[in-house]
Amino acid sequence: MERRILLEHDHVKDIHTLDVYRQHNGYKSVEKALKTMKPDDIVEEVKKSGLRGRGGAGFPTGMKWSFLAKPEGVPRYLVCNADESEPGTFKDRYLMERIPHLLIEGMIVSSFALGVHTSYIYIRGEYFYILEILQKAVKEAYAAGLLGKNILGSGFDHDMYVHPGAGAYICGEETALLESLEGKRGNPRIKPPFPAVAGLWGCPTVVNNVETIAAVVPIVNDGGEAYSKIGIGKSTGTKLISASGHINKPGVYEIEMGITVEDFIYSPDFCGGIRNGKKLKAVVAGGSSVPILPADLIITTAAGQPRLMSYESLGDGGFATGTMLGSGGFIVMDEDTSIVKNLFTFARFYHHESCGQCSPCREGTGWMEKILKKFMAGKATLKDIDLLWDIQSKIEGKTICPLGEAAAWPVASAIRHFRSEFEEYVKHPQSIQDVKHYFRLNNIEQAV
Amino acid sequence: MTTLDPNIKFSPAALAKVEEIVKQYPEGKHKSALLPVLHVAQAEFDGWLSVPVMDYVAAILKLQPIEVYEVASFYSMFNLKPVAKHLIEICQTSSCWMCGAEDVVRYLESKLHVETGQITADGIFQVKLVECLGSCGTAPMFQVGEKYYESLTFEKIDGILEDLRTQKRSKYVEVGS
Ligand SMILES: Cc1cc2nc3c(=O)[nH]c(=O)nc-3n(C[C@H](O)[C@H](O)[C@H](O)COP(=O)(O)O)c2cc1C
Ligand code: SF4
Numbered sequence: 001m002e003r004r005i006l007l008e009h010d011h012v013k014d015i016h017t018l019d020v021y022r023q024h025n026g027y028k029s030v031e032k033a034l035k036t037m038k039p040d041d042i043v044e045e046v047k048k049s050g051l052r053g054r055g056g057a058g059f060p061t062g063m064k065w066s067f068l069a070k071p072e073g074v075p076r077y078l079v080c081n082a083d084e085s086e087p088g089t090f091k092d093r094y095l096m097e098r099i100p101h102l103l104i105e106g107m108i109v110s111s112f113a114l115g116v117h118t119s120y121i122y123i124r125g126e127y128f129y130i131l132e133i134l135q136k137a138v139k140e141a142y143a144a145g146l147l148g149k150n151i152l153g154s155g156f157d158h159d160m161y162v163h164p165g166a167g168a169y170i171c172g173e174e175t176a177l178l179e180s181l182e183g184k185r186g187n188p189r190i191k192p193p194f195p196a197v198a199g200l201w202g203c204p205t206v207v208n209n210v211e212t213i214a215a216v217v218p219i220v221n222d223g224g225e226a227y228s229k230i231g232i233g234k235s236t237g238t239k240l241i242s243a244s245g246h247i248n249k250p251g252v253y254e255i256e257m258g259i260t261v262e263d264f265i266y267s268p269d270f271c272g273g274i275r276n277g278k279k280l281k282a283v284v285a286g287g288s289s290v291p292i293l294p295a296d297l298i299i300t301t302a303a304g305q306p307r308l309m310s311y312e313s314l315g316d317g318g319f320a321t322g323t324m325l326g327s328g329g330f331i332v333m334d335e336d337t338s339i340v341k342n343l344f345t346f347a348r349f350y351h352h353e354s355c356g357q358c359s360p361c362r363e364g365t366g367w368m369e370k371i372l373k374k375f376m377a378g379k380a381t382l383k384d385i386d387l388l389w390d391i392q393s394k395i396e397g398k399t400i401c402p403l404g405e406a407a408a409w410p411v412a413s414a415i416r417h418f419r420s421e422f423e424e425y426v427k428h429p430q431s432i433q434d435v436k437h438y439f440r441l442n443n444i445e446q447a448v
Numbered sequence: 449m450t451t452l453d454p455n456i457k458f459s460p461a462a463l464a465k466v467e468e469i470v471k472q473y474p475e476g477k478h479k480s481a482l483l484p485v486l487h488v489a490q491a492e493f494d495g496w497l498s499v500p501v502m503d504y505v506a507a508i509l510k511l512q513p514i515e516v517y518e519v520a521s522f523y524s525m526f527n528l529k530p531v532a533k534h535l536i537e538i539c540q541t542s543s544c545w546m547c548g549a550e551d552v553v554r555y556l557e558s559k560l561h562v563e564t565g566q567i568t569a570d571g572i573f574q575v576k577l578v579e580c581l582g583s584c585g586t587a588p589m590f591q592v593g594e595k596y597y598e599s600l601t602f603e604k605i606d607g608i609l610e611d612l613r614t615q616k617r618s619k620y621v622e623v624g625s
């Protein structure tokens with residue numbers, strides 16, 4: 001069963017309008033927070049809730065908020081990360097499209113908690129139709145006195161704007177996002193200083209994912225403790241999972257953390273099993289950046305425990321036998337899927353998206369794509385498998401931002417768990433289907 | 449000092465939009481308006497950014513032309529060459545690839561008699577390969593202008609092309625809306 005907290009009302013007709021949203025308890029948290037709570041009380045509730053960032057890294061939100069510097073006379077900013085470009089991830093899109101006011105409500109209470117008077121929602125440029133939905137909702141909120149001066153007579157002022165990106169995965173990285181919001185190329189900054197000290201225009205800034213900010217609403221309404229009781233261990237609350245690939249029911253599901261991966265894949269309440277009665281081969285559980293796992297290791301940990309949908313359980317076994325919850329982009333592959341070709345689509349993606357500032361990332365992503373092209377073309381040798389391994393191992397920890405690692409991990413895990421498939425590409429290149437068309441599309445020289 | 453092309457000017461509606469955008473940022477931080485204003489410019493001038501258009505944007509935002517060029521060339525949504533009236537952007541990443549994106553590309557190429565990248569002889573269509581557009585659960589998909597077309601089938605594609613043929617250029621920004 002789904003556990004609907006954020007998506008409780010997603011199917012209500014016209015829930016995207018302010019009137020209908022308010023009929024379903026919308027903006028209750030703003031009334032409660034601004035009229036009965038102090039900003040620090042809210043930070044305390046968020047700490048108690050155990051909420052962790054839903055953008056991918058899972059950093060405790062309350063702790064992040066308490067790092068925000070508060071020098072006298074300097075404005076602070078809240079920036080919502082709605083760049084959502086990690087392959088396999090489409091949950092923020094769903095939330096913003098269906099229930100735009102939930103994000104705006106979360107932004108208002110979070111801003112109040114942080115003493116922020118201006119906030120921005122940075123949304124990926126391709127989601128332009130959602131930018132319009134959000135802008136309309138922001139306008140409605142202004143008209144109802146929920147934004148602007150003296151909100152609901154509380155004395156709290158807040159302005160909110162929606163800002164489009166223009167097609168660059170790297171702008172999801174928080175410092176690249178801030179550069180982009182300043183009207184520059186999306187080159188990640190060297191940290192420290194962290195955004196909490198010097199962020200947007202050099203001012204203290206909190207950057208949070210859409211889903212993280214939305215989760216602040218039920219935390220304020222029902223209290224941090226109530227929220228912390230949902231989920232399992234340090235994975236509190238619910239998580240939006242974007243499910244795609246070879247499954248019967250792709251889509252966005254809100255789950256209580258702690259359900260089993262097996263249930264998530266096979267239950268009719270969620271993915272509904274593998275399409276066309278096929279068998280499960282592999283899963284990328286948290287967006288393209290996390291290690292891929294073969295069927296046996298995604299269903300059961302190496303220690304023989306059922307794998308659960310939580311930060312800890314998905315991470316169990318480290319990168320040797322585990323993976324990460326990441327952004328919750330859950331990509332399912334059936335028995336006929338070529339792991340090598342899927343990896344090639346990822347390698348091409350990361351090469352395309354590298355901002356180019358660091359040599360290990362700029363050159364490494366290019367080399368990895370090039371070598372994988374050789375596999376696609378049936379020109380690779382067994383040595384290329386080791387070369388690929390060698391290149392990926394030289395990126396991690398040597399770059400300004402984690403994109404380099406995000407590009408390396410899928411390569412390392414594919415080789416670790418599916419080495420024989422790479423060997424197959426070397427030994428039987430003629431078995432690669434439909435090569436001609438594929439070569440041309442990807443500018444691969446004719447080979448076989 | 450760059451000399452501006454007198455033929456390149458925003459419509460009054462676009463200028464009003466620019467003014468509205470600039471107000472979203474604090475005094476002196478108008479450079480932040482650059483990305484949204486470039487979207488407006490692209491919508492105004494046939495879907496791409498020529499050097500004179502970028503120079504014009506630099507002038508109205510009081511930036512150096514290089515500040516505009518370096519940004520326009522960084523982001524994949526900004527076209528620095530002329531494009532067809534309808535640019536069909538097909539996702540080719542993991543989930544879409546698994547669910548038949550290559551068949552969609554092949555179908556479009558044979559139906560439109562062009563290869564990926566080329567513009568059809570009548571200037572109406574162009575097929576472009578792009579990376580994940582956040583539509584992985586409804587793969588395969590493509591985007592044309594603002595609109596997402598999802599869970600594509602050949603039959604659906606026939607209908608979409610038929611509709612688009614008679615439509616105005618798809619815009620990322622309906623200027624003045
Ligand atoms: C290459 C890269 C891309 C990222 N893309 C996104 C993204 O699209 N959305 C997002 O919320 N966080 C993304 N992140 C994570 C952000 O840097 C940041 O950690 C996050 O927005 C913090 O919000 P949270 O604590 O609420 O998760 C990305 C990180 C990296 C390194
Ligand atoms: S790791 Fe890659 S994306 Fe990140 S700053 Fe370096 S070159 Fe840019």
Ligand code: FES
Nearest residue numbers: 539544581583584
């Ligand atoms: S993989 Fe195609 S939209 Fe995400």
